Amino acid sequence: MTRKFVLQVDTAGGLVVKLNNNDDDNDWNVINIYEIEFLSPARIKKNRLGYKEVKLTDCIRFRQVGIYMDHEFNEEFAADAAKHIVFTVFRNGQGTWQGGIDNTRVMIEMNFNGQNWVKKFMKHDLFYPQLIIKTKHSQNAVKKQYGFKIVTGERGKGYWCESGARMIERRQIIVYQDSKLPQMSTVQQLGAFGKNSRGKYCGEAMHDDIAVTVVLISIIMEQEEFQLWIEDWFRMLLEYDIVSWEYKRHLNIVAKLLEQYVEQTFDEEYSDQDIKNLYGNAASGFGRLSQNNNSGLPIYAQPVQNNNTFGGGYQPGQYGGSQYGSGIGSYSRGSRYQ
Numbered sequence: 001m002t003r004k005f006v007l008q009v010d011t012a013g014g015l016v017v018k019l020n021n022n023d024d025d026n027d028w029n030v031i032n033i034y035e036i037e038f039l040s041p042a043r044i045k046k047n048r049l050g051y052k053e054v055k056l057t058d059c060i061r062f063r064q065v066g067i068y069m070d071h072e073f074n075e076e077f078a079a080d081a082a083k084h085i086v087f088t089v090f091r092n093g094q095g096t097w098q099g100g101i102d103n104t105r106v107m108i109e110m111n112f113n114g115q116n117w118v119k120k121f122m123k124h125d126l127f128y129p130q131l132i133i134k135t136k137h138s139q140n141a142v143k144k145q146y147g148f149k150i151v152t153g154e155r156g157k158g159y160w161c162e163s164g165a166r167m168i169e170r171r172q173i174i175v176y177q178d179s180k181l182p183q184m185s186t187v188q189q190l191g192a193f194g195k196n197s198r199g200k201y202c203g204e205a206m207h208d209d210i211a212v213t214v215v216l217i218s219i220i221m222e223q224e225e226f227q228l229w230i231e232d233w234f235r236m237l238l239e240y241d242i243v244s245w246e247y248k249r250h251l252n253i254v255a256k257l258l259e260q261y262v263e264q265t266f267d268e269e270y271s272d273q274d275i276k277n278l279y280g281n282a283a284s285g286f287g288r289l290s291q292n293n294n295s296g297l298p299i300y301a302q303p304v305q306n307n308n309t310f311g312g313g314y315q316p317g318q319y320g321g322s323q324y325g326s327g328i329g330s331y332s333r334g335s336r337y338q
Helices: 041-047 075-089 112-122 157-169 186-191 209-215 217-221 224-239 245-263 272-279 321-329
Strands: 004-010 016-018 024-026 029-038 060-070 104-108 193-195 201-203
Touching: 004 075, 004 209, 004 217, 004 224, 029 075, 029 209, 029 245, 041 245, 060 075, 060 209, 075 104, 075 112, 104 112, 104 217, 157 201, 157 209, 157 217, 186 193, 186 209, 209 217, 217 224, 224 245
Parallel strands: 004 104
Antiparallel strands: 004 029, 016 024, 029 060, 193 201
């Protein structure tokens, strides 16, 4: 109950991309796995620059702790993998304290394959509707449905990609996974992801299956049910003695900052240079979110190179790695889990 996770899912759509070496690469089913953590007080204060208000979701980050990929052209395999992660490894739905373990939320794009994925994922004894985040699937929709759809207009793909870029700049998304095969690397896909000559966000000479499961995390941040889930978790961590003294102290500082920023008026004047220093050129495409002009690595990405052909995974010794590494990694069904 003290830890929370988000699975961001992208199902294969059958698109074939020509790689730099002229090989064809088919779409991948991808499940990117993030642990939600609270930002440091210093980072919260820095990120506050330019905000009209500060919400609890402005005080969290998504740290990549695992990734699942398969080339099976069958989204049901990916749904089985997700069930293993959510219900077996993370033990979601088990236990009795506070109504049982409720530590995971799932976001998935609802294309045709996404709909089939959801139907398969729902077929588990421990499934309950709140697990999959619901959104409005069109601008004029009244009712929310499972997953999300990219719509046209002001809040189209470009809006969410640029929001995701700003989250990377603000250290609200931290990715680690790298691979010797660029098409299987979070770090390298992000480096090749940006706006093309037609103004469309996509990968250059490679798929963007992994990249979109990073930047489209921005969608979940604006969903009320996710915000309420985080608020309930925050209150529980403050109320019960279930975390270390140091962690509780950190949370109390976050709570005081939120109270301070809500109560005071935001009348500071920020220059254009202040805003540029904070956000950089995030809206101009991800090719500029790099440590230098040649690396192609996104800022704050911390690549982990594995000698395995399907290398990657999360950084050895990182918080959460030892507990969940063996459990998730044991799942195999013709798939690649890193």
